[in-house]
Amino acid sequence: MIRPSFTEALATRPWLLADGATGTNYFQMGLVSGDAPEMWNFEHPERVRTLHRQFIEAGADIVLTNSFGGNRHRLKLHNAQDQVREINIAAARNARAEADAAGRPVYVGGSIGPTGEIMEPVGAMSHDEAVKAFAEQALALKEGGVDVLWIETMSSEEELRAAVEGASQAGLPIVTTMSFDTNGRTMMGITPKAFGAITAALPTQPVAIGANCGVGASELVATVLGISEARPDAAVVAKGNCGIPQYVDGHIHYTGTPELMADYARIALDAGAKIIGGCCGTSPEHLASMRKSLESYSKGDRPSLELIEAKLGPVSELAKGHDAAAAGAARRERRRGH
Numbered sequence: 001m002i003r004p005s006f007t008e009a010l011a012t013r014p015w016l017l018a019d020g021a022t023g024t025n026y027f028q029m030g031l032v033s034g035d036a037p038e039m040w041n042f043e044h045p046e047r048v049r050t051l052h053r054q055f056i057e058a059g060a061d062i063v064l065t066n067s068f069g070g071n072r073h074r075l076k077l078h079n080a081q082d083q084v085r086e087i088n089i090a091a092a093r094n095a096r097a098e099a100d101a102a103g104r105p106v107y108v109g110g111s112i113g114p115t116g117e118i119m120e121p122v123g124a125m126s127h128d129e130a131v132k133a134f135a136e137q138a139l140a141l142k143e144g145g146v147d148v149l150w151i152e153t154m155s156s157e158e159e160l161r162a163a164v165e166g167a168s169q170a171g172l173p174i175v176t177t178m179s180f181d182t183n184g185r186t187m188m189g190i191t192p193k194a195f196g197a198i199t200a201a202l203p204t205q206p207v208a209i210g211a212n213c214g215v216g217a218s219e220l221v222a223t224v225l226g227i228s229e230a231r232p233d234a235a236v237v238a239k240g241n242c243g244i245p246q247y248v249d250g251h252i253h254y255t256g257t258p259e260l261m262a263d264y265a266r267i268a269l270d271a272g273a274k275i276i277g278g279c280c281g282t283s284p285e286h287l288a289s290m291r292k293s294l295e296s297y298s299k300g301d302r303p304s305l306e307l308i309e310a311k312l313g314p315v316s317e318l319a320k321g322h323d324a325a326a327a328g329a330a331r332r333e334r335r336r337g338h
Contacts, residue, residue: 003105006147007173007207009061010235015269015294018062018109018239018277019055020287024254026051036078038070041090048091052098054284056106059291062275063099063106064150067091067141068113071133073125077116085140092144109150109175110141112163119158127162134166142170151176152212152239155186157198168204175275176206177237179213180223184318191318192223196230210237213279216244217256217264218312221271222305222319228272238273240264242281244313254281258289263311265290270300271308 009016026037029047040048052063070088072081080087092110099106115133117125138149149167154160155178167174178186178195185191190198192211199209209231211223220240228236243256256264261278268276276294278286305320317323 006107009105009107010207010274013061014299015273016061016107016275017059017265017287017291017294018237018275019052019060019064020058020278020282020284021242021280022051022064022066022068022111024252024281025283036069036075036080037066038068038075038087038091039078039080041066041087041094045090045094048094049098051284052095053101055287056098056102058284058288060277060287061106062109062148062277063095064109064111064152065091065095065141065144065146066111067137068111068152069116070140071112071115071137073115073117073133074113084136085143088137088140089144092141092146096145107147108145109148110138110144110146110172112137112141112149112151112167113153114155114159114163119156119162127158130159130162131166134163135169136166138167138170138172142172146172148173148175148207150174151206153177153179155179155190156188157190160198161202164202164204164206173207174204175208175210175237177210177212177239180211180219181214184219184223184316191323192226193230196227196234199234200231208235208237208275210239210273210275212237212239213241215316216241216313217260218308218315219319221264221267221303221308221312222315224268224271224273225302225305226319232272235274236272237275237277238268238271239275239277239279240268241279242283242286245280252281256281256286258286260312261286262289262293265293266297266300267303267308267311269294269297270303272302
């Protein structure tokens with residue numbers, strides 16, 4: 001089977017389906033809160049491969065490696081900072097084995113999450129130190145055989161820049177997503193529009209940009225509208241949580257049904273997303289429903305916020321175009337001018 005490259009697939013296919021949640025599904029397989037899921041690449045490779053296989057069987061075109069916290073700063077919490085190379089190679093090989101057995105083109109994204117440190121000037125981590133950590137992880141993922149480096153759940157511009165710079169040392173295509181979870185902004189205050197501008201100015205251009213995690217499917221689609229408006233030229237990623245998290249009987253439960261996720265997939269496509277997947281709470285069953293819904297659908301008009309709210313749930317004021325923080329700052333500025 002001649003497999004087109006990831007960038008060729010991205011350029012020629014109407015959409016690509018990315019996989020669902022890692023952590024939420026591992027908890028159901030026996031992962032204990034506080035343990036590093038990355039260690040499962042050695043300790044329980046069969047469980048890691050089973051989840052990849054289930055997502056591929058559900059229709060995923062892209063599976064992400066179990067390496068989200070696989071940088072030395074995150075691994076230091078588990079005293080595994082000297083195993084970065086082995087952990088990431090194992091993560092890539094587990095995913096690669098299942099992707100190669102699929103009988104159709106399935107791409108492996110090397111998952112790269114934040115360091116967990118706060119970067120200068122606010123925190124202590126320097127740009128160079130962060131670049132070094134991201135490069136170390138990216139090179140190991142490449143060695144393990146990933147097709148694309150997938151930088152996800154970023155919240156600060158400084159860390160995003162360091163991650164892209166570090167990952168670019170591996171010479172693979174890069175996808176980068178941020179998590180917009182604080183009233184339509186990232187934790188560090190970046191809006192979808194600002195994210196579009198930041199990525200457009202990066203020295204190494206990602207092949208796709210977008211949003212993952214966040215609050216719920218509705219807010220994520222609203223974010224995609226903002227990103228695709230700011231960057232109509234970009235391939236956009238939507239990897240939303242499966243509904244809204246709720247605490248039920250001592251466990252986090254996500255409200256999204258397979259039907260809701262099917263609606264989300266179609267609305268995300270209409271909003272301008274090219275790569276559509278699920279984040280927290282998204283099971284293989286949800287993903288199968290998304291696949292089915294996309295396969296029987298042709299892209300329609302850009303959705304209104306009213307439609308998003310009616311189908312998927314409420315969105316933040318920022319997504320509706322009410323930027324309370326900016327309006328407040330403008331009011332204060334006007335007062336100061338008097």
